[in-house]
Amino acid sequence: MTEPAQGKSADNPWPVRSVAMMVKDWIDKLGTVWVEGQIAQLNVRPNSSTAYITLRDPAADMSLQITCPRDLVFNAPVKLAEGTQVIMHGRPNFFVGRGSFSLRVNQIRAVGIGELLARIDRLRQLLAAEGLFDSRLKRPIPFLPNTVGLITGRASAAEKDVMSVAEARWPAVRFALRNTIVQGPSAVPQIVEALRELDANADVDVIVLARGGGSVEDLLPFSDETLCREIAKCTTPVVTAIGHEPDNPLCDLVADVRAATPTDAAKRVVPDAAAEQARVADLRERSARALRSWVHREQRTLDQLRSRPVLAQPLAALTARVEEVHRARATARRDVMRLIETESRSVGHLSARLTTLGPAATLARGYAVVQVASDSMAVLRSTTDAPAGTRLRIRVADGAITTVSEGPDEAH
Structure with missing residues (x-):
């Protein structure tokens, strides 16, 4: 079984110095670079020939550690301070002793106003x-x-x-x-x-x-x-x-x-409280003035309406026609009375004629009205309607009497 390559397993690790040197070698190959940013921190130690700068990206929360000769800081084209925008030229550097990264700068340029x-x-x-x-x-x-x-x-x-x-x-x-x-x-x-x-x-x-x-x-x-x-x-x-x-x-x-x-x-x-109070006071005055003007205008309108004859003397039209009304009333009364008299006379004539032609007048002259004393009270018109024994009712001028028929009179 082959042994794993160094650094690829826990059994065969790289020592710190080897890893640090490999990182340094890789970073040294990057070459030089121009970088722009704002100085966030500047530290120039009195007894050191190296100045330490923290360069920050103004648009992101990122920064780089910068090292440079202190003379480069003092001889910069612009006074370096926190917040100064600068452009720097340097080489990435990895310090194997502390395992830290920085940018070793050899040029510092100010960002001109025109560029900003x-x-x-x-x-x-x-x-x-x-x-x-x-x-x-x-x-x-x-x-x-x-x-x-x-x-x-x-x-x-x-x-x-x-x-x-x-x-x-x-x-x-x-x-x-x-x-x-x-x-x-x-x-x-x-x-x-x-x-x-x-x-x-x-x-x-x-x-x-x-x-x-x-x-x-x-x-x-x-x-x-x-x-x-x-x-x-x-x-x-x-x-x-x-x-x-x-x-x-x-x-x-x-x-x-x-x-x-x-x-x-x-x-x-x-x-502004004072200005607002003044504005409110002005608006109140303007509204009051407008209200008064409206009231006065309406008052004038009412006065004009009241001064018109129809409202100033509402009974004048009636007063002017009082005589005419009285004449009309008298004429109407006279015509009515005349009509009543005429109709009264007509009624009197009709009443007299009716009295003359009525049965009461005939009875007063000695005539009588004979009725059959039954439910129908029919008027007796023929002798045949009153056979013997028929009860009859005889009405005369001053009243009526009841009698019994003895039958027709043969002598007549």
Whole structure:
């Protein structure tokens, strides 16, 4: 049975020195490389000829350890400090004694303002193409926020401006303050963390990101892609107040509202109590004036209506026709009385004629009406209708008598 190759099994391992040397040999073959980043930490020891630098990627949480001669730091084309953007040329190096990796640098160049601006412009075009600057995505700021989230440098002029102006405009305003670094390599992670914390707070209705003026290099964190994307993801409206009016970092384009200065941001997030009171007083005065005008206009309309004859003297039309009404009433009464008299005379004539023609008048002249005293009380019209023994009822002018028939009279 063949023995496994060295380093391929626990029975035949490589010693540390061998692995370290193999890693060093492999890294030495990589050759030289140019690298760009921000200086996150710079350590130049007084008694050492080597300077130690931590170079950070501004767009990601990654860094490299850099070593270089200390004279290279002192003779750099720009003063090196934390947050400085640089380009370095060096060779990857693996220190076998400590098992650490670093980049041994032999050249340091500053990133020019023109190059920085060109990169910011390229990032602006990228974010614009993705729609992060679309005005339709902008969220409105509440008229009176419950709590204002404020991200700014500790004890900075921007913090003082925002809070003092806001409190002067609306004394009851409340702040959720988050102090962060606002320049340098550590600024973006701290600002992003503060943004996430305030955005998750249900009491915070608007977030203000404020910083005073500065150079292009000082304001670089506010054109960072990570920060811009984090602002775009916020569900709470974000107001940016970075630098002064001419300054225009990319986060201003992503934010829901861009304020020219921190003072302007304070004016935008809270209303002016005095101005609002004056506006309310003005609206009350205008509404009262409008109401009075309406009342006066309606009063004039009523006065005009009341002054019309039909309303001023509602009985005038009737008074003017009183005589006519009286004449009409007299005429109607006369005609009615005349009609009544005529009809009364007619009734009298008819009554007299009826009396004359009636049976009572005939009876009064000596005639009588003979009826058969039965249920039908039929009038006797023939002698044959009254045989002997028939009960008869004889009606005369002053009454009626009852008799019994003896039969027809043969003598007649």
